[in-house]
Amino acid sequence: MRDNVELKIVEVKAEDEEIIYKFCDGLDYFPSAIMHDVIDNDFGKVFLLYRNDEVVGIIDYWITFDSSTLAMIYIDEKYRRLGYAKKLMNFMFEDLKNEGVKFASLEVREHNLSAKSLYLSLGYEFINVKEQYYKDGEDALYYVKNIEPSPLILAIESSCDETSIAITRNKKILSNVISSQIEKHRVYGGVMPELASRLHIENILYVLETALKDASVMVEEIDAIAFTRGPGLVGALHVGLEVAKTLSYIYDIPLIPVHHLAGHIYANEYVTELKFPLLAVVVSGGNSELVIMRDHLQFDIIGRTVDDAIGECYDKVARVMGLPYPGGVEIDRLAKKGRATYKLPIPHTQGLYDLSFSGLKTHIINLVNSLNMKGETLNKEDLACSFQEVALAEIVKKVELAAKNFNVKQILVAGGVSSNSRLKEMLHNIYDNSRIELFFPPLSLCGDNAAMIARFAHHLYLKGVHASLDVGVDPNWEITDFNDF
Amino acid sequence: MPSGLGLFLDSAETTMFVGLMKDEKTLASNSFYYPRKQAELLLVEIKNTLDKFSYSPKDLNYIAVGIGPGSFTGVRIALAIAKTLAFSLDLKMYVISSLLAYAKYDEPSIICFDARGNRTYFACYKKGDYIIKETILNNDDVKKFILEHADFTLRGNFKHLGIDVNSEIDIFSFYRSLNENNLVKDVKAIKPIYLKDL
Structure with a gap:
């Protein structure tokens, strides 16, 4: 410095x-x-x-x-x-x-x-x-x-349980409407894929209408239509795909397929300029990956979960503890009142930067079941705290190692779990006052939203990336293939 | 019956349908067999159909779409396109049961699609009116019904019942089935007919 x-x-x-x-x-x-x-x-x-x-x-x-x-x-x-x-x-x-x-x-x-x-x-x-x-x-x-005006982008996100449409110009979010389905999925204790698809087709035009109204924009003015092509739930992705393609066709506007996780990473661009090389820590309900970026639009996956995603693990642990969906929020809340009294296994992985959460999850499920059988009471606050400490320490350990070995300038946390308060605290404790900058997306852009999809689409638009009308979705799309559709 | 230029869509079955009517004249009536590719290709075929007559979507006066029952994904694909077209271009939108879309207007029809799990999406129509409203039946019950109603025309897909019938949509029958009752009041609110719970 x-x-x-x-x-x-x-x-x-x-x-x-x-x-x-x-x-x-x-x-x-x-x-x-x-x-x-x-x-x-x-x-x-x-x-x-x-x-x-x-x-x-x-x-x-x-x-x-x-x-x-x-x-x-x-x-x-x-x-x-x-x-x-x-x-x-x-x-x-x-x-x-x-x-x-x-x-x-x-x-x-x-x-x-x-x-x-x-x-x-x-x-x-x-x-x-x-x-x-x-x-x-x-x-x-x-x-x-x-001045080369920035493109006006309309983006559609429907990969999981939020129907979202945003309209942005460069870093200005003109509207970002999110219709959450969480309440409807709660009775099932998790996201029910067919229900998600049904709610998307019911909600999406209301979301579109509101997004256009909030932004005071007509579709004719839009420069590009972006949509989440994957990864995600196939039936849910299809709804966003068809709406995006139809708008692109009617108004003859370029169509831009966006990788959902690239969107999560680029949500950070609403709070900072990206500085390379950077480490993106993607932690969400469907994915846990450590990604190195050496430039814009350049991703290397250096580590990933070998079994459950971190958010998925949170939800399953929450369910066995009898906590409501989504479990991450609830565990984070309870953990603040508890102490790490339960001894839990530390995950092990082969890959240097890989993650694993299923052993931890299974251990807790067995622990809860055996306590129930013996009729002993479970201290939910302490268990939430114990679980969260071990699971997040695993992520933090891999982040520290990767940040050091790849000599990164920035660490960007991305995905739904980036809203977790303890993860924030642990990483801030390490990186505040260090030469490495640490960023989390604004709370409103941590979960799934279309503004982040628009942000990545902005870069693709400037590179001239767009798709033809026969483009489809890919529920298992790899971030490294973001340009391949 | 609607007038002007109308686009007809259905993708509830394994074949997807794209048709175009100008008043009472059929301009195009095409069925496509693109298994697992409807999401990619339905809009492309709509574009090809309109392009062939040098029309753009803005020339349409109305859109008619089958909203199931059938393949959940297939139904949603056609409906998502139809809703977006109707909403954006302020078109009249007609929706009908996909089973009715396959009926022969002048002939009493039994219409079936494979509902999997040894069941059938089933309906029975005559001149656009239900004799039996769309429902899900066991395959055995359907077979029995067919035997008892030998004078009915079989429409739709009967392969899963061991009957070699797999018919395509007849656009003029589809067109004649449309009336004021099928006209959608709020395009945004319209959702598919699934007949199956989650």
Whole structure:
């Protein structure tokens, strides 16, 4: 680490008036004009750049439909030549892409050489001179830049027990509607595949209608239709597939098949830029895998469960303990009140990074059954805690080993089990204040959702990946084959 | 009976059906045998059918679809496509029992599909009206019924009953069976006829 400087960009609010008046005192673009953009101008957006807790820069721009104008950018003189202006400009470009803006313009003082060279390096082109533009009589140079707007993506996820449709533009989630079937499956103590398929076909158009309404988007405007092609339950996947294909056909929009687990991994992109090499820890109800990524769209599975997925193991243990489905949430909740008093077997695997949970599961099933037979009471809180400690320690051990051996910059946790509070705590204890960055998706994107499918589809779209109308699903699709359909 | 350009679909059986009617004229009536490939190919055949007449989905006035009973997956595939088309393009949507879709309109028909497990999806129709509403029966009961009703036309698939009948949909009969009662009020809400619990 070079230094301990933390930079963050924060949107200016009405209550920041004092900060603005202090920081922008004496500038061409008055503090009152900036506050006008913050409060009254619906098209104005203003952001401050903080260096640790100190304000060091400001950017103010207007977005009017598909064009934008830079109103002002300013960096504190003490902090010039550190790339801070470029950082703010790039932040603006990202936002413009999110907003579907196609055209950015600005005026710059003729004598301001450093600003001019920055803008040219960022892809602006000189158009003309606006004579005596500034109050002191100086001319302004008018610069423009074309922005490649990010694709508007509609994504459909129906691989298991959530029907979800999202509409996104780059990292902006315009809508992410999730119709959960959990309540309906609970009576069966787990996901019933045929029930999942039946509920998908009943719910999916309601979800589609709401997703379009929430995003204020018409299908005609969409640039790509993405859908989960696998892995998952075959009958459930079929419903999303057919809806996606039909929309693609009607409106002649490219169709993008997405690997469900790649989606889970890329859910993290809503909170961070990916830095490679990275270790993705995929822990869900159907899958447990350690994946190394050396670049975007490049996956190597270095380890995986040799038997049950971690989430599946949680659910089965919960069921034998008489806890409701989904068991992961319930075990996590109980474990907080218990202590690890039960001695449970530590899993063993052949592969260095492989995982195994069935021995642990069987041991607990036998333990519960024998306690029941002897009429002894089971301390559910202690058992939940004991189980969770052993199962998660197994994952954490393999993560530590892989992170070290592959010299990763980031660890991304993905899949439904990424919402587990104890897993979060264990990994944070190791990686906080380390050179390896640790990320979990936002809680709302931990479970199955279509926003994550849209995120991966965004990358595929930029690579020109799409499928023809005869594409099918693959319930056992490997992440390494994400491009093969 | 509906008017204008109508798309007819059914994939409850092992053969899937794509038909196209313009008012009372049959433009296309095709059955395809793509076992385990319906999910891949039904939409492709719909596109091929419309392309052949230089139509796009936006030219359709209505859609008619069989909603089972039959193969769960097959039924859902045709219905997912039909619902999405009708919802997106604001088309009129007619749904009928897939068994009725296989009936001969002018002939009293016994219609059967294999329901597996020694059972049959069964119905008996005459001019679009039920004599016996669609149900699941044991194969032996079905065979007995057929023997007792030798004057009925056999439609659908009887191979599992040891009878060499495997008929295709007659689009004009399918078309004539449609009436206001089959018109869907809320496309979003429509779901298949399964006849089998989970």
